[in-house]
Amino acid sequence: MILQFGITGFEWLLGLGIMFALAMIMNIMTFKNLISFFIFLNIFNSFMVWANMLPLWSLVLNLIVLTLIIFFQFKSQAIEVQ
Numbered sequence: 001m002i003l004q005f006g007i008t009g010f011e012w013l014l015g016l017g018i019m020f021a022l023a024m025i026m027n028i029m030t031f032k033n034l035i036s037f038f039i040f041l042n043i044f045n046s047f048m049v050w051a052n053m054l055p056l057w058s059l060v061l062n063l064i065v066l067t068l069i070i071f072f073q074f075k076s077q078a079i080e081v082q
Contacts, residue, residue: 019044041062
């Protein structure tokens with residue numbers, strides 16, 4: 001396994017920290033909005049799941065949250081246009 005640590009049970013804490021920190025850094029460097037933050041969060045979450053630092057349900061949860069954010073963003077833009 002990639003990134004196998006001797007700390008049993010606390011890999012998820014390191015995975016969450018790395019995931020949020022890298023997503024925040026990339027968001028600040030590029031677009032600076034909520035949707036891009038969650039897109040970068042999903043990208044880095046998939047790397048953390050691949051490295052077995054986070055469980056798969058965290059990626060599914062992030063995908064659901066991103067889908068809801070995009071849906072509500074488009075819905076609010078459609079209301080503003082009319």
